[in-house]
Amino acid sequence: MRAIVLFAILAATPLAVADTGSAAPGAKIDAKIDAKTLALEQTCKEALNADPKFAEHVVATINDQTAQQHIDAADHIAKNELHVIMAYAAMWIVAAGFVIFLWRRQQDLKAEIEMLRNDLAVAAKAEEDAKARADADAKAKADADAKAKAKAKVVGDAKADAKETK
């Protein structure tokens, strides 16, 4: 009987805590829990009042359990390596990401410089070609002029010779 009562007390404690902490989604469920809790409370009260030694034993058991929970929680915090590893890993991942971003920007800049160099080379070649073409045109024109002058001179000389012969 005592074991059942002790079990009921231990079982009712988290139930009551959970009940006070929740936002009560349904009134019917709350009413059922309240009725169950009240009944358990009544049984517990009667059992505790009937035997003071048993009450001391229950308190000691709950205290031990609570103390153990605290020890476990402290132990978990003291040895919590997972979150520390996660935090340090996150830092290195972001750092690596930024370095990769910088490296990619550097590659883009190199490509941009290469493109500018090619564009300038093409533009310089086009200008050179245009200049060469202009020079060739000018030369051709000068040659044509010279030829025309020479022809005119020959024709003039021939006409002069013909006049003299007459």
Next chain:
Amino acid sequence: MSPQTRRPGPLLRAVGRLLEYPIRGIHWLADARFTVPIAAGIASLGFATTLYLVFAYAPLADQLFFNQKIFYYHVAHAFMLFLAVALCGISSVMYLWRREPRSDDLALAAAELAVAFGAVVLITGSIWAKAAWDLWWVWEKRLTMSLLLWLMFVGYVLVRRFAGASAERLAAGLAIFGTAGVPLIYTMVDASDHHPQAGSNGNVATLGPEMKLVFWLSVLTFAFWFFALLISRVNSARADREIRELREHAADAGLLM
């Protein structure tokens, strides 16, 4: 007299000179060839040393125990975030005032670093919150302000990327607005009820001597790391701008279409 020709008063000129020192200094370092390798090398040594010291030398904290190891990198990153934001703010003020492109190059580099370091602060802070409070996030004053500051600098980077012709000026305004939030966040530790406390009074000065040594070494290491990244990014921003200007000059001269 037009606003362009109006000469600023002596006080304003003194403030201008004072604000220009960090910009000049960083560009001077960026001109030096070996700045980035030296700073990155010292930072690498610092990483190895501080990792060893954090886990093998620094004692466990009274209440947070092993979780407190996150503090050494989390707070060092927060300091670098504040430095990046301050540099971005100063450069933005100078850019809006004098329209010097070198100020804008530094502002852009510092803003991107503020985003990177801010992300680490928020992520490691969230992981620490989970470890200490069993919650990933709490909408308390300091966390919320830090998130807003980070979002502002994410906004800066997005404006620079997508806002078009007047992006520099728009982003500079945003950076100045964001910089004003830094003192608020820094002083928020006293007003904050929930933020994990570094020392017994929430003050770094109240840490034990071993913890203090490891913490300041971490800060120094991350300062070198920060400057290596900053100068590298300033150089690439400068090169980017110079290529753009060269293209414009070549187009003006009729060399390029």
